[in-house]
Amino acid sequence: MDIRTLCLGILALGDATGYEIKKMVAEGSFSFFSEASYGSIYPALTKLTTEGLIECRQESQSNRPDKKIYSLTEAGRAALEDSLAKDPRPDKNRSEFLASLLFAEAVAPERINSLVQDRITSHKRQIDALKLMRAEEDSPVGQFVLDYGIQVQQAAYDFLIANKGRIVTKL
Amino acid sequence: MDIRTLCLGILALGDATGYEIKKMVAEGSFSFFSEASYGSIYPALTKLTTEGLIECRQESQSNRPDKKIYSLTEAGRAALEDSLAKDPRPDKNRSEFLASLLFAEAVAPERINSLVQDRITSHKRQIDALKLMRAEEDSPVGQFVLDYGIQVQQAAYDFLIANKGRIVTKL
DNA sequence: AATTACATGTAATCCGTTACATGATTGA
DNA sequence: TCAATCATGTAACGGATTACATGTAATT
Numbered sequence A, B: 001m002d003i004r005t006l007c008l009g010i011l012a013l014g015d016a017t018g019y020e021i022k023k024m025v026a027e028g029s030f031s032f033f034s035e036a037s038y039g040s041i042y043p044a045l046t047k048l049t050t051e052g053l054i055e056c057r058q059e060s061q062s063n064r065p066d067k068k069i070y071s072l073t074e075a076g077r078a079a080l081e082d083s084l085a086k087d088p089r090p091d092k093n094r095s096e097f098l099a100s101l102l103f104a105e106a107v108a109p110e111r112i113n114s115l116v117q118d119r120i121t122s123h124k125r126q127i128d129a130l131k132l133m134r135a136e137e138d139s140p141v142g143q144f145v146l147d148y149g150i151q152v153q154q155a156a157y158d159f160l161i162a163n164k165g166r167i168v169t170k171l
Numbered sequence C: 001a002a003t004t005a006c007a008t009g010t011a012a013t014c015c016g017t018t019a020c021a022t023g024a025t026t027g028a
Numbered sequence D: 001t002c003a004a005t006c007a008t009g010t011a012a013c014g015g016a017t018t019a020c021a022t023g024t025a026a027t028t
Helices: A003-012 A018-026 A038-050 A074-085 A096-107 A109-136 A140-166 B003-012 B018-026 B038-050 B074-085 B096-107 B109-136 B140-166
Strands: A054-059 A067-072 A092-094 B054-059 B067-072 B092-094
Touching (some): A003 A018, A003 A054, A003 A067, A038 A067, A074 B096, A096 A109, A096 B003, A096 B074, A096 B140, A140 B096, A140 B140, B003 B038, B003 B054, B003 B067, B003 B074, B038 B054, B109 B140
Antiparallel strands (some): A092 B092, B054 B067
């Protein structure tokens, strides 16, 4: 998913500023499956505006930069529809954890223990965070996406609890 | 995980050529959680060699470029250990599918049906592929990593089967 | 007193993919 | 006969992060 489609899609769900878009992909329900920084969001928003796919109204604020609230235009909606008509590309699951496990076995087997233990903790944290978001999510599809994430994380967590004995050092 | 550590780690598991490393990350057990192209692998291998972290012996072949078989040096092993001592960064799970679901609801709800159906098919394919690899994997940690992947994919699959009714259009 | 949140934006830099270049062998 | 496999490597290009630049207000 390129940054342009991401912005278009988020704006299809409601008007937003660049700052808010960044917050959504960094902390909100989107954080589970996407990411983006100011350095890519702001330029994308500017370009999409000149292309007429989104438009922006400015809100003056005292002692702060004007708030630029973007909204999707009809052309933008059409462009988004085109993007969504294409088949989504397969997920990318980059995991330093899994790579570390394999490599650690070769060079530092005693490290595997703490790797797995930390991972169990981090899955637990992720599950809790997702459940919190789930409780505050209103849209059925939003809930569905969050539930999908929770199930996946839970499966990983359960697997590690049940199978860590297969690789951790016996005491 | 940067490309350097990836190469170092793979070479820690056994000597390999650039071609073989590429095959591992594109098709082998590594494909589940990493990726890299020739354009990044070959230059990385060259650089690691000049730095003394790996070394290469050349094998002549008739009518083919010499096979360059790389192996980890002591310095390389130490560098890898240093990398692995650091906590692995959180996984990156980029999913166009999940984003498409959310956005499709806003602009083309009738698309959700086929999106989910295709996804179910692709999870099934992934699970089968992982199970094949699992059957051929010898190392316990390798099996563990593959089993982890299978469990996660299976959970996603099961979730979609059980919950698609929540978002697909009723006929 | 210090950090976080708010709010926008640019420039340097890094990193990696895609496409190109070359060419024989094997299997369908 | 056509595609895939084997085998290495470079150059152009694109995309995104990081760091920089600026400044107030609220919270801890």
